[in-house]
Amino acid sequence: MTSKSLLTEDKRTKARNAAERRFKSYGVAAIAVAMMALAILLTSVIVKGIGAFSQTYVTIDITLPADRLDKDGNRDPAEMAGVTTIGYASVLRDGLIDTLAAAGIETEVSDRDIGDMISKEASATVRNRVLANPDLIGETVNFNLLADGRIDGFFKGRVTMETASRDQNVSPEQLVLAEQMAEAGIIETRINWAFLSLPDASDQRPEAAGLGVAILGSLYMMIVVLVLALPIAVAASIYLEEFAPKNRWTDIIEVNIANLAAVPSIVYGILGLAIFINFMEFNQSSPLVGGLVLTLMTLPTIIISTRAALKSVPPSIRDAALGVGASKMQSVFHHVLPLAAPGILTGTIIGLAQALGETAPLLLIGMVAFVRDYPQAFSDSAGLFGDPSTALPVQIYNWTQRSDPAFVERAQGAIIVLLVFLLIMNAAAIILRRKFERRW
Amino acid sequence: MKDTSMTKNIKISANNIDVYYGEKHAIKDVSVQIEDKTVTAFIGPSGCGKSTFLRCINRMNDTIDIARVTGHIAIDGEDIYDPRVDPVQLRAKVGMVFQKPNPFPKSIYDNVAYGPKIHGLSRNKAELDEIVEKSLRRGALWEEVKDRLHEPGTGLSGGQQQRLCIARAVATEPEVLLMDEPCSALDPIATAQVEELIDELRQSFSVVIVTHSMQQAARVSQKTAFFHLGNMVEYDETDKIFTNPEDPRTESYISGRIG
Amino acid sequence: MSLTLPLLFIAALSVGGFFIARSRAQSAAGGDIRKLASLPRQHGLNTALSTAIPALFAILAWLFAARLLSYRDAAPIWVPLAIMLIATLGFILSIMRVSVTFRARTAAEGWIRSLLIGASVIAILTTVGIVFSMLFESINFFSQYRWQDFFFSTNWAPNFRGNSDLGILPLLWGTLYISVIALIFAVPIGLFAAVYLSEYASRRTRSVFKPLIEILAGIPTIVYGLFALVTVGPFLRDYFAQPTGFGDSASSVMTAGLVMGIMLIPFVSSLSDDIINAVPQSLRDGSLGLGSTHSETIRQVVLPAALPGIVGAILLAASRAIGETMIVVLGAGAAARLDLNPFEAMTTVTVKIVSQLTGDTDFASPETLVAFALGLTLFVITLALNVLALYIVRRYREQYE
Structure with a gap:
């Protein structure tokens, strides 16, 4: 038999090896595309959202005039409450105008427009402080006040001279003035932890909106x-994995659980709306209903991972327990369950993370409502977790529906917060798995 | 059946082969000369390295990340570990049959045609048909499957599947055929058929067979090598190994004291 | 009537019962617990469970019955009394059974077993709840709106003053169009990534890139939605749609499809990865042993062998895409349209479920009730896909087990 030398690559092998390299490069390309998508996504979130963590403040000394804020002069908070935030707004405006004059800044901007450079939220802040401490009246007090959202946007690059010329809410002249104020140290942008604790704010004042209620x-x-979810999932898994006879009935439960894990989340929202709100008449927008819907949604996920964890405990452990006369129940609760615990916890954390980021079902049970009051865990009128509330992902959605682009920055900032929470949860799951992972 | 002529060419020449799986030293300095048109058997207790060594001959160990091979193996005088050698070309020349029958989940025809297709051995369908028939005949399977060539190969019995795998290996016209315990998953009747087939294959190929059955080695091979703990202890005519081994370890194994 | 009192009563009696039964068992044994058929604490456990479980079940039954009968007022006085009576009965009966020969462990395990079964029945109840919650309102809807018009009309124009056109076809079209684009994007990338990671990559590479790809799976859909809204949408509009004259909408089928595709990449790749790994190594060896290259082995042996599993994975991904909500709410638009232009805004079933059920809703009007019919349609479609996919994947796994 004549045979070709192995040392020279024949033509066909060359072509086949080229095809091999091509095929391999498709794989590399696919991973590169996925990585690029991840990188662009994360960069986009961080670049657009980091701004929500800083905020522009106006620092001014204001003399609180007694004749305007406390006409009767008896410093009685009940009577002083008669002065509305509009009354305070004019005080703030005058304070700012005085400060500008003292700093030697000259401007063409009208008094009204100067006043508008301070957030509408600021007058409420000052009013609350005065009502809490009436003795401030007549004093000159140094205030750190939120600047208007547009001015804040100017310092973050969102608002420019060009966009301002087309915007009714802000003028290029105001921006020039803002620059002068920044040079004089009257206005500055700094880190804003209040973003994490403040409640939501109305359409007109994105600068004051925070995530407190949502968190x-x-x-x-x-x-x-x-x-x-944890006890129910563990109980169901123990039954299905350890006790259930293998028959038609348990087969239906199995297929059913696998299917429930793949049912679109919005369907759970419809379920929640129909069962918990319309039928059981629980409070709309309440964390209780939200929690129940998310429980039903995450149950299958946790059941599936719990069963996997139980399955990974070798049968020899069960046999050993049964061999010394333990009942089946005892062998499960004393031996199998503790050994499966790390796996169960990992699965639970991942299920919780999934629930934390879920939006669609919560929209349907009314959690998208505008809520400014911090919900109580228990209240007499609404019961356990019955106060209306919102949630992180729904708050994000809510902000994307507002007209002021400043809210989009808020939404991206909220995404950073959400992702940090998810990162912490997943890291915890990974650490747990690494630490307790057991190979049989 | 026994062929004792000393005129045979050396087909495969392995010198100073060492194989490491990660930290494990699986083959220790093995050298062996394998003759053409001969059945050579590798025997030894399980884990002795005989399969590992077999997989060096067509560089199947390349597919395992942690395996590392040193030494030289030459086929027809050409070093198969030379960087210029493409393992794909090598494996076309050195066919392999595995322990467990592993037909592809395709039809019987496509199983056999697979090799010729990828190596471009036929110019048209008629030629391919011819190769398939010829290979199935050489695999002693043609009569049993000629009416159902387009049924799945996985539907055959275990013995038939293994003969299909042999036909599949033969179809690429290799010069050497490596068999890794080809009968370990088969019943005695199927084993007898495959053994008969191996004896016929000797006319065209050099066959290297790994087996844990000493009887099988005695039945099918002309030369036998005995492996123990990664070393090749003894290599000689099969008759001599089984009747008058030189090394005491071989003797212990043959007589059933180790293994 | 608040149920707080019975709840506290049950808790107290149950905890008390544990200690009483335990000490009774100890005294029955005369201090030598070896005489007992069951340990004292097992007697305690049996009493605690016998007291609590029937009574708690009674509370649940009452809550459910009250809603079912539309009973709005506080519960009549006999209800808490009956509940407390049930608890007391369970307590007394189980205490009386404490004796040297009583197998308390078996009895307690019977209670635990019933709890375990109850927990697994919740899965069934959830499905039943899903079906019924949508079925009733859907029937309600179809009594007000002709089903022929719902399923076959090509016009979707809800009008809250009545006389709406509520044809599902434009919504289904948008849903399918977006899903197909998402799959066209995700399936090749996910599959090739899985093939590369499981067949070519070294262990090190795999340990880096597999988790990175899985990060994509852990990102909530609202994040993808916002990504579509503020980044991908404007980008596609400014660089593709406007220059080519395809349209000037940032929300589009393409925007939503592309972003959904990114979301599905890890889904496809991790499912395919599992399935490719289930293909036995012996098949790869057989092919490599014949002298085929690695890619020939993958294309002609591994992938055909894995095909059923991969088809199952793609069906699951399709089900995901069809049911996805936030990405399409933020990225696809709200206009119901039957159009071929992928740079045009279209809408989906899920978007309309959200828009018809949020805000001020009147649960008697067809404009609101249609959401339930949409939900039911969505559920049926995804159920069919899921069951088919699960069946295929299951069959596939059994083949290689």
């Missing part, structure tokens, strides 16, 4: 999910 609402829902 609290999400926390309450996570508590509900954890308290309900």
